[in-house]
Amino acid sequence: MKAKSLQDLGAIRQQVNAAALAAAAAEEARREAERRAEAERNLFTHAVGNVKPIAAKDRVFIAPPRPAARPLQQELDDQAALSESMSDEFDVSTLLDVDDQLSFRRPGIGTDVTRKLRKGEWAMQGQLDLHGLRSDEAREALGQFVRDAKRMGWRCVRVVHGKGLGSPGKEPVLKSKVQRWLVQKNEVLAFVQAKPSDGGAGALVVLLGPSAG
Known part of the structure; x- marks a missing residue:
């Protein structure tokens, strides 16, 4: 410009x-x-x-902790073992003492044991009432009760099965089944019919073996 x-x-x-x-x-x-x-x-x-x-x-690699084992499989195994170990077809007629109250004692257990059970000389530590349960429910409940009692170190327990007055024909069906089931449990050393004040013909007083520990 x-x-x-x-x-x-x-x-x-x-x-x-x-x-x-x-x-x-x-x-x-x-x-x-x-x-x-x-x-x-x-x-x-x-x-x-x-x-x-x-x-x-x-750098340090820390592996994530493994999830805790679920008790579900153990419960299933217990139920399977229970079903296999207690049969409704087991014949106990030759194992029961034929007296007015039909008691049971495992071989090697003296008559003094059942006598003391009848007299209430063993302190009762637990009870299971099976009233209102179906046969399969009662069998499972009884098996679980015996296992739990054994774990807790209980020696003497009562199992109430009822007198069968509400059953068809007034027959004590559950009573005979409970006797069969108990005889098949190795933890059971003996049982007798309860005293009238403890349930009489509707209950059993059961003696369990001592805990391994």
Whole structure:
């Protein structure tokens, strides 16, 4: 651009100065943007200080703990063993003492044991009431009760089976089944019919063997 007068020359100078100022401002803005970007990149380092990555050889792998075993399988095994070990077809007629109350004592157990059971010389430590249960429910409940009593170290317990007055024909069906089941349990050493005050013909007093521990 060629100045034709001093006035034109002044205008040209103003334009050059304005362009220089604009370029300087743009450069300053660019530098400020770079400073902010660098500050953001270093934000974590400024906050926590210098850190050193853990060397791979120093890392320890901790395996997650294995889930605790569920007792479901144990319960299923117990139920299966119970069904196999107590049969309704087991004949106990030759094993019961033929007296007015039909008692049972395992071979090697003297008559003094059943006599003491009848007299109540053993303190009763637990009771199972089978009233209202179906045959299969009663068998399972009895097996579980005997196992639990054995674990707790109980020696003398009572099993209430009822007198059968509510059964068809007034026959004490559950009573004979309970006798069969108890005879098949190795934990049972002897049982007698309960005293009238303890249930009479509707209950049995059962003596269990001592715990292994």
